[in-house]
Amino acid sequence: MKRIIFDFDGTLIDSRKRLFKLFSYLEPDLKLSFDEYWNLKRNGESHEKILRKLKGKMYFEQSDFEGKWMKLIEDNYYLNLDTPFEGVTQLLERLKADGYDLWLVTARQYSSKVDDQLINFGWHNMFSKTLVTGQIMTKKDLLLYGGNNFKHSIMIGDTGKDITTAQEVGAYSIAVLSGFLCFEKLKIYNPNECLSNVTELYHSKFFKSNYGNPLS
DSSP, rough: EEEEEEBBBBBEEEOOOHHHHHHHHGGGGGGGHHHHHHHHHHHHHHHHHHHHHHHHHHHHHHHHHHHHHHHHHHSSSTTTEEEEEETTTHHHHHHHTOOOOOOEEESSSOHHHHHHHHHTTTTTOOSSSEEEEEEOOOOHHHHHOOOOOOTOOOOEEHHHHHHHHHHHHHHHHEEETSSSHHHHHGGOOSSSESSSGGGGGGGSHHHHHOOTTOOO
């Protein structure tokens, strides 16, 4: 089966404004610019590392940053800052028309919030499966539930965890540079392929070797 599994944030949608806006709200005295924040994140710096570096170990240990972050990161005010990457809607429509089985898997907390965004973006009929970890299950466990076989599938994501998940379930792994990590950090995980963004999918080596000329 020609199955393609997509991550959500950083792969199909641009969630950078949401994350920066919330970080700035929780840590207003740091006054990091958008570019400064994302340079740190794309170089693999966690919020813990950022706060330890800029505010000290004791500050992070005494703060409730992560708890506040998880409580607010999927609040509608912040989710409304998300936008689809340019060309993604057209890509999904073409893949659907060409007979590909499209899945979405995300580490979001709330399925209902994912559903709302899919409706808002006009993507509610694009995916045959929408899998949300709820911060309870792993992406790997969700994908393998029911004995699914991903030998001829592609999994696309923007994090090291997405790449390792693809490897664990036996899918062809494609990393994209549109999200959370730069190429130097992503290549550590040995993806099968790396693309600038998901709209380059039809020109990937996998498509050319398995499905023929992508422009035919």
